[in-house]
Amino acid sequence: MVKVGVLGCGNVGGALVRLIERRRDDIEARTGLRLEVAKVAVRSLTRERGITLAADLLTRDPRDVVDDPAIDVVVEVIGGIEPARELILAAMKASKPVVTANKELLANHGAELFEASAACSVDLLFEAAVAGGIPIVRPMRESLAGEDVRRIMGIVNGTTNFILTRMTEQGTSYAAALAEAQQLGYAERDPTADVEGYDAGAKAAILASIAFGARVVAGDVYHEGIAGITPTDIEFARRLGYVIKLLAVAERFNEAAGPEVAVRVHPAMVPLTHPLAGVRDSFNAVFVEGDAVGDLMFYGRGAGGDPTASAVLGDVVDAARNLRKGTHGDLVTLAKLPIRPIDELASSYYVNLDVVDRPGVLRAIAEVFERHGVSIRSLEQEGIGDDARMIFITHRAIEADVQRTLTDLRGLDVILQVNSVLRVVGDESP
Numbered sequence: 045m046v047k048v049g050v051l052g053c054g055n056v057g058g059a060l061v062r063l064i065e066r067r068r069d070d071i072e073a074r075t076g077l078r079l080e081v082a083k084v085a086v087r088s089l090t091r092e093r094g095i096t097l098a099a100d101l102l103t104r105d106p107r108d109v110v111d112d113p114a115i116d117v118v119v120e121v122i123g124g125i126e127p128a129r130e131l132i133l134a135a136m137k138a139s140k141p142v143v144t145a146n147k148e149l150l151a152n153h154g155a156e157l158f159e160a161s162a163a164c165s166v167d168l169l170f171e172a173a174v175a176g177g178i179p180i181v182r183p184m185r186e187s188l189a190g191e192d193v194r195r196i197m198g199i200v201n202g203t204t205n206f207i208l209t210r211m212t213e214q215g216t217s218y219a220a221a222l223a224e225a226q227q228l229g230y231a232e233r234d235p236t237a238d239v240e241g242y243d244a245g246a247k248a249a250i251l252a253s254i255a256f257g258a259r260v261v262a263g264d265v266y267h268e269g270i271a272g273i274t275p276t277d278i279e280f281a282r283r284l285g286y287v288i289k290l291l292a293v294a295e296r297f298n299e300a301a302g303p304e305v306a307v308r309v310h311p312a313m314v315p316l317t318h319p320l321a322g323v324r325d326s327f328n329a330v331f332v333e334g335d336a337v338g339d340l341m342f343y344g345r346g347a348g349g350d351p352t353a354s355a356v357l358g359d360v361v362d363a364a365r366n367l368r369k370g371t372h373g374d375l376v377t378l379a380k381l382p383i384r385p386i387d388e389l390a391s392s393y394y395v396n397l398d399v400v401d402r403p404g405v406l407r408a409i410a411e412v413f414e415r416h417g418v419s420i421r422s423l424e425q426e427g428i429g430d431d432a433r434m435i436f437i438t439h440r441a442i443e444a445d446v447q448r449t450l451t452d453l454r455g456l457d458v459i460l461q462v463n464s465v466l467r468v469v470g471d472e473s474p
């Protein structure tokens with residue numbers, strides 16, 4: 045018998061309690077472990093949760109869970125930094141393994157929690173914190189422990205993927221697609237964390253930490269959101285053979301002076317032939333590029349009560365197994381590696397300009413690109429008169445050079461407006 049204490053009983057906690065009930069006999073048959081939810085901490089004792097819990101199981105004091113010597117494993121699904129952080133630390137100090145889905149906490153205090161887990165010799169498991177139901181943390185920590193992972197690219201936010209899919213497939217505006225996502229419950233009333241890339245940034249920080257053994261926190265992640273993406277960008281992307289996705293990209297550079305990492309979240313043009321291009325609606329996927337293993341992709345539901353509870357339950361069974369054997373898993377040691385800033389990263393770029401329709405415009409623009417060492421891979425011109433527009437795709441160029449090019453382009457009298465600039469990712473031509 046393994047007694048599970050659950051901190052929080054909302055979307056994920058409620059689904060976990062139901063899933064344990066549903067899966068208990070089968071888990072026992074397969075593992076010999078019988079899981080029992082022994083205590084659940086919530087804020088409101090009267091809130092309707094759609095689950096039947098004995099009245100004496102619920103408590104408003106989370107310390108009743110953490111301090112109870114009868115509880116074997118603690119699950120933290122409250123969310124946020126405090127009191128989650130201090131409760132997890134207290135549970136580990138009391139030698140209880142902890143399972144958490146809390147990306148915000150791990151992305152900001154991961155190193156402290158990893159160290160406490162090692163110091164207390166207990167498991168700290170967090171499969172659900174990145175890409176919900178998709179197994180990615182365990183494959184990274186275990187299956188790929190010997191791999192030289194070079195780059196991870198993830199569609200790790202379902203809300204923004206849903207919005208971009210609607211814009212791509214139905215020609216919807218950003219505002220209309222966001223309103224639909226809110227109506228369907230995919231987007232919060234305040235969608236900032238999703239649409240500005242903060243949520244994806246937290247997940248990218250955790251992924252980079254475990255994949256590269258580097259101390260990366262949410263504040264190290266460069267991010268741009270999707271609010272500026274227009275139906276015109278979507279249409280041009282399609283015509284050029286791309287689809288626009290919000291990508292979390294974590295890279296490790298093996299330099300002679302030592303490794304460096306870079307982590308960023310921004311909308312990107314992804315070639316239609318890339319496996320990530322087919323990830324639609326609110327689905328998530330994580331694409332891993334390794335030196336020996338080559339390309340891998342993990343696909344599935346990145347959020348939602350049941351998929352997230354499935355990942356939490358897998359961790360609970362793992363922690364319970366370890367507890368029975370008197371052992372625990374080791375987390376990677378997080379080294380303090382240099383974080384390469386966005387200015388120094390290289391990419392191809394899509395640049396969409398409104399231009400004056402007269403001879404010599406192309407030469408003036410090409411001179412600016414050349415001045416900053418940004419070479420043009422392709423050019424499309426369309427419209428006449430007031431609607432004249434030029435769309436460039438560049439060869440790989442350094443971000444700082446592209447930014448200098450854009451500054452000078454804005455100063456040209458033949459440029460009416462720089463409409464949009466997007467990085468092209470997943471197309472490794474030079």
Ligand SMILES: NC(=O)c1ccc[n+]([C@@H]2O[C@H](COP(=O)([O-])OP(=O)(O)OC[C@H]3O[C@@H](n4cnc5c(N)ncnc54)[C@H](OP(=O)(O)O)[C@@H]3O)[C@@H](O)[C@H]2O)c1
Nearest residue numbers: 052053054055056085086087088121122123145146347348
């Ligand atoms: N939802 C998803 O799809 C998803 C996916 C991946 C990861 N996660 C992560 O999972 C965690 C939980 O998310 P959620 O969607 O389940 O959140 P939620 O629905 O808001 O549930 C939070 C729960 O915590 C309880 N709670 C809040 N403060 C508390 C306190 N001080 N003491 C005791 N209980 C407290 C709440 O109690 P009341 O019910 O009484 O208000 C509620 O039951 C978060 O870290 C989130 O980032 C969620």
